[in-house]
Each structure stands twice: as structure tokens, then as C-alpha cells.
Amino acid sequence: MNQIFGNGILVSEKSLDFLWKKQSVTAGNLANVDTPGYKAKYVTFEDMFRAKLKGASGDGAAVRRATGSARWLIEESETETARMDGNNVVADAEMSELTKSALQYQYALRSVNGEISRLSSVIKG
Numbered sequence: 001m002n003q004i005f006g007n008g009i010l011v012s013e014k015s016l017d018f019l020w021k022k023q024s025v026t027a028g029n030l031a032n033v034d035t036p037g038y039k040a041k042y043v044t045f046e047d048m049f050r051a052k053l054k055g056a057s058g059d060g061a062a063v064r065r066a067t068g069s070a071r072w073l074i075e076e077s078e079t080e081t082a083r084m085d086g087n088n089v090v091a092d093a094e095m096s097e098l099t100k101s102a103l104q105y106q107y108a109l110r111s112v113n114g115e116i117s118r119l120s121s122v123i124k125g
Contacts, residue, residue: 009115011053014070021072030098033087033089037085038088040077041077
């Protein structure tokens with residue numbers, strides 16, 4: 001099915017998956033803001049995804065393989081904390097990250113919807 005829509009939608013789909021996961025992890029951090037000893041988690045994806053796409057060098061099939069093999073990683077923050085309970089979640093920073101991710105998600109979703117609308121109008125004639 002992705003071959004019908006091209007690589008643009010495939011890349012957007014992978015980005016949407018990542019942003020969804022990022023929001024989930026950030027919400028988990030916020031839920032544990034008062035949990036003693038909890039270490040904030042974060043999701044990495046962009047650098048690895050960019051490197052895989054750059055390695056695909058514009059070949060459509062290589063881009064599909066690179067996109068399909070890209071995965072996110074959930075890592076634990078090693079940031080020091082001044083809190084006595086050992087928790088290193090900074091609620092303001094997490095709320096800012098959650099808002100940023102939500103806006104990026106909405107933008108990516110609009111992009112996909114726009115592409116599907118354009119394809120639909122081409123098919124209808």
C-alpha cells in the first residue's frame with residue numbers, strides 16, 4: 001500500500017509513530033514527577049533516522065528499507081538532580097516537550113492528510 005502513496009507518506013508515518021511514542025514517554029515522566037528515585041526517560045530517533053535516510057541516497061526502494069528499519073530507543077536521562085529524593089524530572093521542561101511534540105504531531109498529520117487529499121483529487125480527475 002505504501003508504494004501507492006510513495007515515500008513521503010511512509011516517512012511521515014514513521015515520524016508520527018515516533019512523535020506518538022515521544023508523547024507517551026513524556027506523559028510517563030510527568031506522571032512520575034513525585035516518584036522518589038524516578039529517572040526521566042527520553043526517546044531518540046531523529047539522528048538515526050536521518051542517517052538511515054541519508055544512506056539510502058535517493059533510491060526509492062532503499063528509502064523504503066531505511067524507513068522500515070528505523071526504530072526509536074527509550075533511554076534514561078543521566079541529568080543530575082538537586083532533589084533529595086533522587087527524582088530528576090523537571091515538570092516545566094516536560095510540559096514544554098509535550099507541547100512541542102503535540103504540535104509536531106499535528107503538523108505531520110496535516111501533511112499526510114494534505115497528501116492524501118491531493119492524491120484523491122488526482123484519482124477523481
